[in-house]
Amino acid sequence: MSDDASVVLDGVTVRHHRRPAPLLRDVHLRVAPGEHVLVVGPSGSGKSTLLRVVSGVVPHTVSAELEGTATVAGVPTEEASVVERSRHVGVLAQDPASSVCLPVVEQEVALPLENRAVDAAAIDARVDAALAAVGAGHLRARRTAELSGGEVQRVALAATLAAEPAVLVLDEPTSMLDPAGVAAVRSALDVTLGGRTREDGEPAVLLVEHRLDDLAGDRGLAGLPARTVALSADGHVLADGPTDTVLHELATGLVAAGCWLPLEVELAALTGHRGGLRAPAVADALRAVMAAAPAPAGPPLGAPVLTARGLAVSARAQRPRRRWMRRARDEDARAAVDSALLRDVDLDVRAGEVVAVLGANGTGKSSLLMTLAGLRAPAAGEVRGPRPAMVFQDAEHQLVATSVRAEVAAGLPAGAATDGRVEAALVEHRLEHLADADPHRLSGGELRRLSVAAMLVHDRPCLLVDEPTLGLDRRAVADLVRALRRTAASGRGVVVVSHDLRTVAAVADRVVVLGQGGVVADGPLVDVLRDPGALRRGGLVLPALVRWLLAEGLDGGRVRTVLAALDAPVHTAAAVPA
């Protein structure tokens, strides 16, 4: 395959038997060896389907009908099963947790090498190189069951890179990663794997990614794949060409459709000027937005709704002890504190504020929330306050009912069904048209709205939210930000765990940074984000826009209103019925 294209799609149309409309329509695509292609499009436009056609999952594993031909490394799809195709294609799936299959990290990374009959003596070094390439060398001997979400994603990526496939198919490779992890993915895509030169040239890359600014780093558009394919909502190719040109031409439409775009493109759509924050015209236009943005007039903060003192957070759920084992208790308690992820955590959440909890992968953010929610016993210390509500990272975990309406009503005291609060919640979170739908069939954004609505309807004074933006398109994230601000404005306290710092800046009043087994910073949003020491200890890297807004000297409220103004075009589109 010296001068031949790695991937050739010729008039590819994909139909699913349960849906009337095709998922992809008449797609023509030619990707040369070593070429990097970004695939963008609104949710439901067939981005993932396109990647699955390349990996052969469509039509071999998923029961879908494929018209046209898809040829990878010279072999057409009908002649190559998914397994056969794995000789040439490396896939990182959207949900990394279910792509890691073996009990220990090194075995997972070695598996694709064994399958490709790599000489057993060479495997050790290649496992090391692949793990090092994604910054996960330290995880080599760990059990996969004990890894955090971000760590699992790194391991899955290492396993994909290890085999050095001719075509890399990456579906949101950074969705759960902290900045260090994103940087590792960037350099892994950039340079030859582990510093080795590949004999058969660089891999072709097909990439679907939401966190484009994080992935591009400081290089802006130049840090992204050079070529972009944009898909329309009905699954045909809107444009295919240089990333810069394609994104700028389609910017307004893509923003309105709720796509994530690089900041530079988003600002061009908003201000009419290219060049990003470095361009004076863009900066001036943004300053005009800042000047026009109303100063936020939030209610003064109320009393604490949740207080933690001297809290130690365990990694694992503590089972209640039987009476006959009580003798072992003191010893166990001491061991629990010693092995705790976090120690000496003091935290106050007051009515009317949104507190963001930040920190690197595996620091114990989710475990802290579980402990604050009273769902996990603290290893030491105590949590005081009325019972909080909690929205889980994976919204699907929360589903208990068979319809959206019943889901919102679940757990409410008798009588709640008739007092109209369920209906009001459905309207407020734009779920009324789905009231009788099966919750398991909702889209990611709808499911997130449902999980928030089902918690808020309980009217608890404090709401805890764990990584709510994972996998959501921009419109769904903008919806969520508004919902959380409304919750705070209604006199409740909100704690949100996230590593999406732009969303954090758009939603939070105060920031708590975790690191080194405890709290390393706690203060108003702008104070903490301006403190280089806090950022370093928490492993945080500010997105360019947030950095610029802070450099302009804005206070937290103003930062929020400017970011909300940038979300406005998305909202306008959302108001239009689909």
Next chain:
Amino acid sequence: MSALLAPEDPRASALARRDPVVKLALVLAVSLAVLLVLDPVTPAVLYLLALGGVLVGARVSPRALAVAHVPFVAFALGQLLVNALSRPGTVLAEPGPLRVTADGLEVGTALALRTLLVGVLAIGFVTSTSPVRLMTSLQQNAHLNPRVTYAVLAGYRMLQEMPREWDVLRAAHAVRAPLRRDGTPTRSPRVLLGTVFGLLVVSVRKGERMAQSLEQRGLGLAPRTTWRPSPLTRGDAVLSVLVLGVLGLVLRTSAAAGLLAGPGALS
């Protein structure tokens, strides 16, 4: 439970260094041999020897070993009681409406001790065998298809994850459940059923994705290599000779002493 999971480090204990298929075959051999033994003394001696062997060879802590015994002890007690109370023979005692016979007590004790023997061997096997090495060895020494062995490993990982998924599901449901008077969330059967159903949905989806992922990682391509093969060594031969030798010796001594009883004891 986690204390019982085998260490991934193969140097952890003498038994852990031995080939998994050899260990599995020896466990089977001993279990089959005692299938026909129905006197209480022979399995008792074998049980004590196996207990010592597992304590030393697999380096299981006595506490973990005791906890792992619980299901086997429960089953053994059941066997003992049923046989003691239901077999015909010389009546030893008649507590209330019940009747304990000497023959029943003897056969029951033999069966109970046999259960404990098989149990302690199984514990020794499980605690000293890394799942991946077992699968490698099955593939290599028992010629099992890698597609089967890795599917088992993926299933094993799903099992490992299930307690975590279960905890998250239960927590997610508990957040909204009404509270009892003591402040703990109510656990109605409906919510429990919902949690079970949720776990089922999550697991089925996960299973599909893992199967897809194994294919995409190239499982099923031929030829393939094995990174860390599990070759049969002299140590495996020594272990086999030792275990089978001790078994033979105990059986012969027992027979010579007139203690050994076979299925004839049932008549």
